[in-house]
Amino acid sequence: xxxxxxxxxxxxxxxxxxxxxxxxxxxxxxxxLAWTVLAIAFWTPLSAGIAALATRAAAAVGAxxxxxxxxxxxxxxxxxxxxxxxxxxxxxxxxxxxGPVFVRAVETRYFPSLERRRGGTIAGGAWNAATAVTIWLxxxxxxxxxxxxxxxxxxxxxxxxxxxxxxxxxxDALAEHASADERRAIFxxxxxxxxALGLVLAPLALVPVVNLAAPLYAGLAFTCLCLDxxxxxxxxxxxxxxxxxxx
Numbered sequence: 001x002x003x004x005x006x007x008x009x010x011x012x013x014x015x016x017x018x019x020x021x022x023x024x025x026x027x028x029x030x031x032x033l034a035w036t037v038l039a040i041a042f043w044t045p046l047s048a049g050i051a052a053l054a055t056r057a058a059a060a061v062g063a064x065x066x067x068x069x070x071x072x073x074x075x076x077x078x079x080x081x082x083x084x085x086x087x088x089x090x091x092x093x094x095x096x097x098x099g100p101v102f103v104r105a106v107e108t109r110y111f112p113s114l115e116r117r118r119g120g121t122i123a124g125g126a127w128n129a130a131t132a133v134t135i136w137l138x139x140x141x142x143x144x145x146x147x148x149x150x151x152x153x154x155x156x157x158x159x160x161x162x163x164x165x166x167x168x169x170x171x172d173a174l175a176e177h178a179s180a181d182e183r184r185a186i187f188x189x190x191x192x193x194x195x196a197l198g199l200v201l202a203p204l205a206l207v208p209v210v211n212l213a214a215p216l217y218a219g220l221a222f223t224c225l226c227l228d229x230x231x232x233x234x235x236x237x238x239x240x241x242x243x244x245x246x247x
Contacts, residue, residue, distance in 0.1 A: 003190075003225060004197045010110060011220035017105045020216055023098050034086045039078075046081060047074035084157075087205060088136055092129035092168055094215040099125060099172030102219040103227075107177075111227050115234075119183050120175025132167040136160060161202035166194040169222035178230050186229045197225055 014020060051074035107114060139160055146152040174183045187194075201221065204214035 001196065003193050003228060004200060007197060007221045007225035007228065008200065010106075010224040011217055014105045014109065014220045014224075015213065015217060017109075019101050019105055020220065023094075023101060023216060034089060038082050038086060042082065043078045046078040047071075050074035050077040084140065085137070087211075088133050088164060091164065091215050091218075092133050094219060095168040095172050096122075096125045096129050098216070098219060099169075099175065099223075102223040103173065103176055106220065106223040106227055110224065111177075111231060114177050114227060114231060116177050117179040117182070118176055119179040119181075120171060125172045125175060128171040129168055132164060135167075136164045139163075157206070158199065158202045161205055162195055162198035165198035165201050165218055166222065169219055170194055170226055173219075173223040173226035174230060177227060182230060182233060186226065186233060189233075190225070190229045193225065193229075194222070197221060 051071050143152075143156045143160065146156055170187065171183070174186065178186065198218075201214065201218045204217065205211045207214075
């Protein structure tokens with residue numbers, strides 16, 4: 001847990017880095033645009049489909065005419081579903097497009113002499129993001145029935161959000177500095193720490209206003225953790241930069 005807390009602490013001051021500040025509006029503008037386009041295309045069929053299912057379910061149990069309940073349920077489902085999809089896609093875009101900015105900011109402050117072995121590529125980052133979002137969507141569809149079970153309505157979003165966070169950011173955090181073998185070794189050895197960091201960050205996506213900066217903070221935190229793991233793998237103690245000094 002110390003490595004996770006160290007990454008969170010190191011990432012916080014980097015939010016004021018001019019390179020990172022230049023990205024502040026991108027998640028907001030991208031999310032608004034994507035949400036608007038998806039709402040125009042899918043809101044009506046989604047809400048109507050759920051409303052019809054709710055109405056039929058009410059009729060099947062003899063609850064009478066509850067069309068208004070179906071309408072509310074349909075609109076709520078459409079809003080939540082579209083928001084989740086837009087959030088995931090926006091997070092993927094930040095991971096791929098802003099990844100180099102996060103790496104530069106973290107490298108400059110904490111790991112200025114860390115050797116670059118360039119084991120990742122832009123295409124690899126894009127493929128990782130597409131795969132992560134696809135798996136996340138499939139997991140959400142499979143987990144939908146669990147949302148009706150008390151306690152799971154909060155646990156499912158947090159667990160799936162934690163998985164998506166670490167899967168999206170870990171590749172781009174190491175793409176420039178780690179070799180392919182080093183990257184795979186870190187993914188295996190630090191699996192628990194990566195998931196724990198994702199779990200700590202996942203609730204931020206649920207807090208209004210805070211969720212606009214959450215992808216930037218997550219990207220910085222995962223980059224701090226991953227480069228710290230890489231430095232340790234190459235023989236430097238955890239929690240130190242490449243010069244061996246506490247950072």
